Amino acid sequence: MTGRLVVGLGLRADTSEADILACLDEALAIAGLSGEATPRLATLASRIGEPGLAAAAVSRAAEVVGVPDEALKGFEASCATRSTRIASLYGVGSVAEAAALAAAGPGGTLVQPRIATARVTCALARSSS
Numbered sequence: 660m661t662g663r664l665v666v667g668l669g670l671r672a673d674t675s676e677a678d679i680l681a682c683l684d685e686a687l688a689i690a691g692l693s694g695e696a697t698p699r700l701a702t703l704a705s706r707i708g709e710p711g712l713a714a715a716a717v718s719r720a721a722e723v724v725g726v727p728d729e730a731l732k733g734f735e736a737s738c739a740t741r742s743t744r745i746a747s748l749y750g751v752g753s754v755a756e757a758a759a760l761a762a763a764g765p766g767g768t769l770v771q772p773r774i775a776t777a778r779v780t781c782a783l784a785r786s787s788s
Contacts, residue, residue: 662786664695665767666721667759668702668712669745669780676714682779683715690771690783701726701762703754724762731757739772759784 666683687693700716704725716723732750734757742753751757755773759782766787773782 662763662767662788663699664692664697664770665699665701665759665763665784665786666697667753667755667757667762667773667782667784668700668706669754669758669773670702670706670709670712671778672706672709674709674711674778676711676718678776678778679711679715680718682774682776682781683719685776686771686774686781686783689774692770692783697721699724699762701758703728703731703749703758724758726758726761730761734760737769739769753780753782755780755782756784758782763787 698721700721701724704727707725735751737760738753738756740753753773760767763784763786767784770785771783773780
């Protein structure tokens with residue numbers, strides 16, 4: 660596989676680093692990518708300051724990218740899953756999937772649809788180069 664792996668995250672306020680990393684590791688395992696570097700974590704711009712997210716990024720040596728709510732909507736057709744609650748809030752079926760695709764850039768592809776735990780959703784995309 661070519662291109663950089665990008666992690667899209669949907670998370671509740673005050674989600675811990677441990678919860679984020681557990682969901683991320685589960686998504687990587689399901690995708691058969693355990694141990695692969697995840698240099699970019701993407702989520703809602705409004706969640707960018709979450710301490711658990713910052714700690715998870717440090718532990719994985721990852722950049723954090725905040726995606727504006729409006730930018731997510733452009734990825735609705737590319738989302739593999741749909742949450743009615745999230746769609747009513749953000750206009751897209753999956754924050755995690757849309758954020759991963761947005762941060763992967765043009766030509767990015769979804770490689771793992773979102774998985775969900777109690778406080779986190781996680782999806783994986785790969786950039787085209």
